[in-house]
Amino acid sequence: MNEQFIPLAPDDIPTSWYNIQADLPEPMPPPLNPGTGQPIEPALLERIFAKELIRQEMSSERFIKIPDEVLDAYLRLPRPSPLYRAKRLEAALKTPAKIYLKCENFSPAGSHKTNTALAQAYYNAKQGTKRLITETGAGQWGTSLALSCSLFGLTCRIYMVRASHGQKPGRHIMAKLYGAEMFPSPSDRTSFGKQLLAGDPAHPGSLGIAISEAVEDTMTDEASRYSLGSVLNHVLLHQTIIGLEAKKQFESIDVRPDVLVGCIGGGSNYAGFCFPFMLEKLKGKSDAEFVACESKAVPHTTRGTYTYDFGDTAKTTPLIKMLTLGSGYTCPPIHAGGLRYHGMAPLISYLIYKGYVTPMAYHQTEVFQAAQLLAKTEGMIPAPETAHCLKYVIDRALECKRTGEAKVLAMNYSGHGLLDLSSYDQFLSGNMVDFEPQKIQPPPAL
Numbered sequence: 495m496n497e498q499f500i501p502l503a504p505d506d507i508p509t510s511w512y513n514i515q516a517d518l519p520e521p522m523p524p525p526l527n528p529g530t531g532q533p534i535e536p537a538l539l540e541r542i543f544a545k546e547l548i549r550q551e552m553s554s555e556r557f558i559k560i561p562d563e564v565l566d567a568y569l570r571l572p573r574p575s576p577l578y579r580a581k582r583l584e585a586a587l588k589t590p591a592k593i594y595l596k597c598e599n600f601s602p603a604g605s606h607k608t609n610t611a612l613a614q615a616y617y618n619a620k621q622g623t624k625r626l627i628t629e630t631g632a633g634q635w636g637t638s639l640a641l642s643c644s645l646f647g648l649t650c651r652i653y654m655v656r657a658s659h660g661q662k663p664g665r666h667i668m669a670k671l672y673g674a675e676m677f678p679s680p681s682d683r684t685s686f687g688k689q690l691l692a693g694d695p696a697h698p699g700s701l702g703i704a705i706s707e708a709v710e711d712t713m714t715d716e717a718s719r720y721s722l723g724s725v726l727n728h729v730l731l732h733q734t735i736i737g738l739e740a741k742k743q744f745e746s747i748d749v750r751p752d753v754l755v756g757c758i759g760g761g762s763n764y765a766g767f768c769f770p771f772m773l774e775k776l777k778g779k780s781d782a783e784f785v786a787c788e789s790k791a792v793p794h795t796t797r798g799t800y801t802y803d804f805g806d807t808a809k810t811t812p813l814i815k816m817l818t819l820g821s822g823y824t825c826p827p828i829h830a831g832g833l834r835y836h837g838m839a840p841l842i843s844y845l846i847y848k849g850y851v852t853p854m855a856y857h858q859t860e861v862f863q864a865a866q867l868l869a870k871t872e873g874m875i876p877a878p879e880t881a882h883c884l885k886y887v888i889d890r891a892l893e894c895k896r897t898g899e900a901k902v903l904a905m906n907y908s909g910h911g912l913l914d915l916s917s918y919d920q921f922l923s924g925n926m927v928d929f930e931p932q933k934i935q936p937p938p939a940l
């Protein structure tokens with residue numbers, strides 16, 4: 495067996511997603527209606543989301559079958575994605591640790607985001623939705639949804655955080671090529687956007703604001719539905735294809751990961767990678783460590799509060815229980831646009847709060863240094879988001895060098911950085927600035 499590159503045959507692709515809600519020690523705190531303070535009625539969400547996605551959001555079924563049409567679309571991405579052993583990085587670090595990367599960078603849109611975009615486009619097309627409306631930060635999610643809508647015959651409208659729209663032109667060009675409409679947010683298309691632009695015509699925007707605009711727009715057109723690229727249970731569910739494949743790949747070489755690492759923006763790629771392995775930890779059958787990495791500029795899990803909060807800035811969404819910096823938190827303009835969100839997926843928040851997952855936070859300059867080492871040793875240029883967990887893996891491998899431990903370190907390589915080269919240019923020219931909030935105003939108790 496070539497232990498460098500561990501494939502999985504198309505016939506062995508998992509045919510169901512794994513729903514961790516079936517195995518948690520207690521039910522998750524429900525989303526609340528902000529008007530009544532009571533658990534939200536699923537019927538109220540039908541104007542926003544496809545019905546099947548609402549069913550999956552609330553489901554406690556352990557495995558949910560992947561529809562044949564979605565499985566077929568996965569195979570064409572192509573999935574299964576390879577598991578890769580980074581031996582040249584190991585050699586450069588002179589570490590006895592083994593480093594594995596689960597490669598989500600081969601999707602045409604460049605990241606893991608297509609795993610849920612395809613499923614969401616499919617369920618919406620099936621129930622007769624004509625248009626999906628969404629927001630995007632750095633643009634990875636927007637391009638994935640644009641591609642998926644095009645494959646399933648839907649139109650797509652995207653509100654892209656204005657700061658990233660300027661920084662990452664490649665992503666909105668891609669989304670437009672796939673046929674989507676793309677608007678920088680805040681925009682003059684919604685009343686919330688107009689209100690913000692009136693206060694500051696050059697407002698940089700944020701993911702929370704773009705969500706508010708996308709939801710407001712969705713409510714104006716009965717044939718449209720809204721689509722979210724992270725945070726919610728059904729999104730995390732679709733991403734478990736990553737970890738289910740990785741589990742089979744590790745079993746095929748008879749290796750068990752000791753540490754499972756990923757970056758967290760809203761939590762979807764990390765959940766997808768780690769939940770199938772977490773199953774054994776929840777049952778007390780594994781002592782693997784789980785580590786989630788974020789930006790020090792947006793320290794939602796290392797410095798956030800575990801409480802009910804809104805998912806968007808205009809406070810239009812249901813209240814969800816999560817680790818949050820407060821829905822009004824102003825995210826500094828870091829290069830990892832996909833990590834700029836005030837909250838964290840309720841499922842990941844719960845697992846961190848209960849001590850199953852350890853959060854870590856890094857500055858962007860040290861993260862780009864880690865990325866450059868991977869580029870020089872393996873030729874791979876990671877997305878700035880992905881590079882956050884690479885930083886942890888490199889530090890941990892160096893610790894193994896000191897202790898002599900041959901740990902197996904597995905990370906989710908969530909996307910490539912080939913459309914982030916202007917960020918790398920700033921790093922190389924020494925112009926990168928690190929941000930860290932001094933004091934964080936905890937969100938109001940609700």
Ligand SMILES: Cc1ncc(COP(=O)(O)O)c(C=O)c1O
Nearest residue numbers: 634724759760761762763832909
């Ligand atoms: C490549 C990549 N990795 C990670 C993330 C973070 O999102 P999530 O935590 O939902 O996986 C993003 C978000 O845009 C991304 O583009």
